[in-house]
Amino acid sequence: MPATPPSSADAPSASHPPADGPSRRELNKAATRQAITDAALALLRSNGPGNFTVEDIADAAGISRRTFFNYFSSTEAAIAAVTFGFLDKALQQFRLRPAGEPFLESARAALVELADPMTVAPLAELYSLGQANPQLSRSELEAWDHCTVEIITAARERLSEGAELDELYLRALAGSVISCGKAAMDVWFLQCGGSLTPESLSTLRQLLIDSMGLLGSGFARPDPAPTTTQATTPADASTATPSPDRH
Amino acid sequence: MPATPPSSADAPSASHPPADGPSRRELNKAATRQAITDAALALLRSNGPGNFTVEDIADAAGISRRTFFNYFSSTEAAIAAVTFGFLDKALQQFRLRPAGEPFLESARAALVELADPMTVAPLAELYSLGQANPQLSRSELEAWDHCTVEIITAARERLSEGAELDELYLRALAGSVISCGKAAMDVWFLQCGGSLTPESLSTLRQLLIDSMGLLGSGFARPDPAPTTTQATTPADASTATPSPDRH
DNA sequence: AAAAAAGTTGCCCAGAGTGCAAACATGCAC
């Protein structure tokens, strides 16, 4: 049974309103949405990217082609919903961090929370299916970009408390954090092929931590002094930063 | 005359082969390609994004619809060619930098080279036209991502001399550099609306420099360091605002 | 000049995406 929202009188209906939570309409919509992404993912698995149509998805999900387009504007959008979910979870974690915590520390913590089998599994599968597929990765890009926008918003809320906020600082930082997170995922997939074993996930966790560390240290070259986290940023101040002293 | 490649006997043909440079075929293709992007951009200007078809572009460029698809796979691809050109120029500049130079310094120099009227003009226009347009900005994202891949390649060539290269370092750095460059462009457009006056370009240059500075300093908080940073990054604030003094 | 290679075009077709209006489901008031 792919999606059976329009069948009423099913589970909890007769006796009492069990909870005033989500209404039936909302439940139906959520179920249909889920059925669509499930069907899309199944077809992606079985047929490979680009070898199935919207109609195929609609049929598998038990809805009409037209209804599919009420939910998603394209097959890729339906599939990218997985990535969106993943990144939304990251954002959720980020927002849970205490406001006083340094930004990069919050980002690190939020990202590490993702290195959990249930959470990465769908992403790992998408990676393996669409890694070399431009058609598919386009929507992935959009999801990551959307996440950047969201994190800019989140960071703005957090940093705006009292201080004037620097748009460049905000955007450059948010973009870099996302890029580093993405880089860690890429490297992880490169090294572990999306395996979900505990060691693999531990590797992922470490990669995420390391990427935030690189960002926080200004990408201090690893070759000269691998031991000291003591800064000594190799970017000589003459060009990289306007003189830190007064004018 | 939009594109007149299939008309021979025109400029240099009768007397002597002036140079064995680009063949006629290559010239024709380049001309057609140019005609297409010009036409697409003109239509974007006049009709707004999404309000013209491939056929419109083909007509304006003086070619058939079918030929358009021999060059680009979609309208967006044709328009994104502008961004591609812009970013390719940045990469070109990057590769020109001496190999011994610190990575961020090379990136800074390459990016600053772009703050030139002829180069940014097309990008600025695209920004103003497509800022709020998801359809359009999708292809832009792809262009930036492509640039990231390219810069990873360039960086790998440069860093691989003798040392084992750390994939994470490479990818996180490249991604962050691109993100920061993008952030600087975004902020610039936000502040200056894509104006091409000397002051505006100077602002852009400073934003690009600042963004690389932020990256190189590990995004040291511009506000008074709260508590936890035991690794007292020496490069403190002051990277935030493009100091309004002389230069 | 003739053949070969590369490029263009028209024709055709499957599929994407959207507006519209009818049919259906749900929520709410009585």
Added chain:
DNA sequence: GTGCATGTTTGCACTCTGGGCAACTTTTTT
């Protein structure tokens, strides 16, 4: 319950995309 308002699904028709194919033209090679 009955009935109405509101939200959702669906079929239909339509335009546009994207690409295979074969005929045709242009450029290059021999």
